[in-house]
Amino acid sequence: xxxxxxxxxxxxxxxxxxxxxxxxxxxxxxxxxxxxxxxxxxxxxxxxxxxxxxxxxxxxxxxxxxxxxxxxxxxxxxxxxxx
Amino acid sequence: xxxxxxxxxxxxxxxxxxxxxxxxxxxxxxxxxxxxxxxxxxxxxxxxxxxxxxxxxxxxxxxxxxxxxxxxxxxxxxxxxxxxxxxxxxxxxxxxxxxxxxxxxxxxxxxxxxxxxxxxxxxxxxxxxxxxxxxxxxxxxxxx
Numbered sequence: 001x002x003x004x005x006x007x008x009x010x011x012x013x014x015x016x017x018x019x020x021x022x023x024x025x026x027x028x029x030x031x032x033x034x035x036x037x038x039x040x041x042x043x044x045x046x047x048x049x050x051x052x053x054x055x056x057x058x059x060x061x062x063x064x065x066x067x068x069x070x071x072x073x074x075x076x077x078x079x080x081x082x083x
Numbered sequence: 084x085x086x087x088x089x090x091x092x093x094x095x096x097x098x099x100x101x102x103x104x105x106x107x108x109x110x111x112x113x114x115x116x117x118x119x120x121x122x123x124x125x126x127x128x129x130x131x132x133x134x135x136x137x138x139x140x141x142x143x144x145x146x147x148x149x150x151x152x153x154x155x156x157x158x159x160x161x162x163x164x165x166x167x168x169x170x171x172x173x174x175x176x177x178x179x180x181x182x183x184x185x186x187x188x189x190x191x192x193x194x195x196x197x198x199x200x201x202x203x204x205x206x207x208x209x210x211x212x213x214x215x216x217x218x219x220x221x222x223x224x225x226x227x
Contacts, residue, residue: 009129009201010213059134061197075131075199079216082159082200083114083171083191 001025003068005036007046008077011053014046029055030064032074052078084147084155086139088130090162092169098156103176106153110183112191114170124207126170128161131199135159142193150186152177157190159200192223 006019026032037047047053050064056075057066068074095113103109116126143155154176164170171194175186194200202214 006131008131008199009203056131056134056199059131059137061138073133075134077131077199077201078213079221080196080199081202081214081216082198083195 001068001071003032003071004073005032006073006075008075010078011046011076014042015040016042024068026068028064028068029057029062029066029074032068033064033076046076054079084143086136086143086157086159088132088135088139088159088161090160092160093158093172095169095172098158098172099174102156102174103154106176106183107178108180108183109174109176110180110187111172111174112187113172116164116166116168116170118166120204120206122206122208123166123204125166125205126164127203127205127211128164128170129201129203130159130161134199138198139194142190142198145193146175146186146190149189150175150177150182152182152186155186155190157194159194159198161200163205189227192220192227195220196224 003022003024005022007015012018024032024035026035033047036043054077055062057071058073139157143157147155152175156174159171173187173190175183177183204212
């Protein structure tokens with residue numbers, strides 16, 4: 001499947017671009033992270049600390065074990081600092 | 084009962100005009116850019132446009148149900164914001180003050196660690212530092 005993958009804040013800086021289309025068979029967000037982290041040194045740096053990684057699938061906050069079946073958009077970012 | 088994300092400043096008085104008609108209590112909170120280091124020039128706020136307003140609306144709807152609000156409003160800015168300028172506001176309206184105060188605190192605690200915003204401090208020398216989330220922000224959520 002083709003997924004739109006978005007990056008924010010310092011993940012975006014490390015990856016080097018704000019979004020990309022990724023072809024993947026990943027079953028979960030965690031599987032997708034493993035695939036992405038292996039793709040370039042920038043991606044590896046972006047995903048070097050899974051404890052501080054936050055994600056959203058189709059614009060809903062979720063966790064690394066969320067399934068990707070039927071998903072169109074996955075976003076990765078550090079802990080949020082709103083307010 | 085509205086949530087907005089914008090780059091422009093907001094006018095608190097204008098926001099409160101016609102807000103919470105019929106309620107007995109209105110509480111507002113306004114967040115400002117502060118300079119803790121004495122070296123800051125401004126704050127830059129990045130967000131996730133496709134997600135942000137819906138997330139804020141979900142928080143508002145949850146607060147309205149939980150605290151029986153007559154009205155609520157969230158305005159959050161993004162982009163570059165100068166020291167001392169407004170970042171965001173929440174307003175809550177209820178029959179009595181307790182619910183309005185509690186709902187404002189609830190919304191702020193959710194906004195701090197669950198709304199897709201990321202702050203970056205821009206120093207006067209041009210260097211930029213991402214603001215780290217505080218453990219206390221996460222703890223604050225647990226009281227709800």
